[in-house]
Amino acid sequence: MNAPVTLPDAGPVSVSRVQAWVFRAPIDTPVRTSFGVMTDRPAVLVRVEDPDGAFGWGEIWCNFPTCGAEHRARLVDSVLAPRLVGRSFTSPDQAYARLAGETHTLVLQTREYGPVAQALAGVDLALWDLAARRRRVPLWQLLGADRQRVPVYASGINPELAGERVAECRAAGYRAFKIKVGFDAAADLSVARAAADDLGDGEQLMLDANQAWDRDTALDMVRHLPHERLEWLEEPMPVDSPAADWTTLARASPVALAGGENLADAPGFDQSIELGALSVLQPDLCKWGGITGCYTVARRARGAGRRYCPHYLGGGIGLIASAHLLAAAGGDGLLEVDSNPNPLRRTLAQPYPAVSDGGMTLSGDPGLGVEPDLETAARWQVLHTDRHR
Template sequence: MPEIEMPYRVARIQAWALRVPIRTPVATSFGVMHNRPAVFLRIEDAEGAAGWGEVFANWPAAGAEHRVNLLIDDVAGLVLGREWSSPTDMFHELSRATHIRALQCGEPGPFRQVIAGLDIAAWDMTARRGGLPLAKLVSSGARDLVPVYASGIHIDAAGAMIAAARAAGFRAFKVKVGFDPGADPGKVIECSRQLLPQEALYADANQAWTREEARRFLKSAAEARLGWIEEPIACDAPDGDWLDLAGLDVPLAAGENIAGADGFDHALSLGALRFVQPDVCKWGGVSGNLAVAQDALRRGFVYCPHFLGGGIGLMASAHLLAAAGGSGLLEVDVNPNPLRDALASSGDFVRDGNWHLSREPGLGISGIPAELRDHVTLTREAG
């Protein structure tokens, strides 16, 4: 991690839960999203500098409002009024201070997600104070653009969705395939045949299969020449299952459901994965994810940030990838989501297969757009 010394004292924390109804539900192997939720937060220091963050809120269905209450009622008191030497200092101390609380209630995930959102906001505020885009604060050699791929594509709608994503500037696509233990590889093969030269296809099973089911699918789908298969089995499946699948011809990808430096160290040391995909809003924020990215790149893996949420987290993911370097791609869900598009629309940032980063200080987020205010279900603050 870079040694960023720009002390701050948080004087105020604001948080919003938002939900937007959608016409077409977003389906995964483990559940269906009937609306698009998000938790946005803002921190402000004693001098009035501010930063924006996002907390993972897709699951469970009532997750967004829960995370807002957890932030304000249980975590804010650990943050307010204390001088922090850096966002990374705050991230590690909050992780330590909430460990027993998370054990006591059996909810390590929600605590990690709230801390991740606070970390993103602290980095955004620090970059704004320095007058730099976040990527440039973290690395002076950060890129101005990063490769991008379209995700959230249901295999049964892949033809039309890939065509639309291609027209929007994407050159790589990820299809969801984990809806059936006996998933038909023919659909994926047909998708691959529709690709243009220089385009790539990936697949995501969302932890749906057993090792035997995954082996059967991957062997049958060899003709599709997938760039990776993401979470073909549960992230906590035995190491031997992951190593067994790694012996096949399709590279393995995972990381959104791994948490903690030890968890990622184990995954990288095992060597089954080729693509490492931590989620900035689920664990680690900028501090944890950048450390994992740098470690993965040193060991020869590819860092590809996972993301499925609102616009703040997507912007943070783009800046992380730009700062970390490597050959990874930025994930952009192409299902309708006003909570993403009002802040980070692919129409504004995606061109010719790349995401072009804003040159505004921090993440380039100035606030919650007016058109989203009617979708706020809960707002709270502390300080």
């Protein structure tokens, strides 16, 4: 049975204004996964403001489907903002619980589980940022962290030219790398072996199959992967595969299994932690839970001896929020930093913290310590909504 987790006391929050922005930045090289391709880089930001003019920023996961970003922003404006503006809450987590409760029947009626949860996660991030800014402390400190620096890894590396991309990431300060697999078994094994052979002292390698294999394929793959040099194998099977299949694979695999970005609620994470098949838990705080939900998951995962490594693939605000939570979670987890070109990563999180010697040092300024450069990002803006009293 999972022990209760007490969230840090963030203090009360009030909301007088809620805004959302959608950005779409063009890219030259599409980002490939086993289930789809990203032909541009979208981002949805949320800004909440209180009656005193204090504010906080959040971000909503919106990578798929292609039309998803605009829809999530409109969910914020039409569903969540009317339930926030003009109200006060004892804490960000109370606001999260109230909004989740008030939208529960709507979610059941529409089956919009994912989009509403993602919009709520972004709002939650913004409220925690607001609370930390009001207290004039960095979010990592409000969350109880005793460190500002977190280890990072370069992710999203496509198998084509993986060697070149790893070399580029190494030169950029990374010491750990994650390569996409799940396309073709022979090609997957070839790229994994080549990358493993190329690792330097102290470097780490991970693979991400993005739910591409069934149980039997996964069992065959783990027998042939260069497991001596792999930190983990991520999402080898669909997240809804039977628990017995996950247990069978975990027992057979010499490589630690990782996952969590596609678990959709607190019971799902609790069940996964209890099952024990995943050695590495990877909730995405822009996809579900925000700080409120993922802080609890991180604490429970660490308490059960699991490694907490937040999943992330988006713009700069969500990335920095993930880093703050990782700092508070402790342990030897790594922050996922997408290695693919994306101008929204730096532009939406200024001043952007540099990566050096395998780590990133967070700001000591209040809240997230970063803000989006909306003037520069205006060229990519496709939608803006605004609700206020």
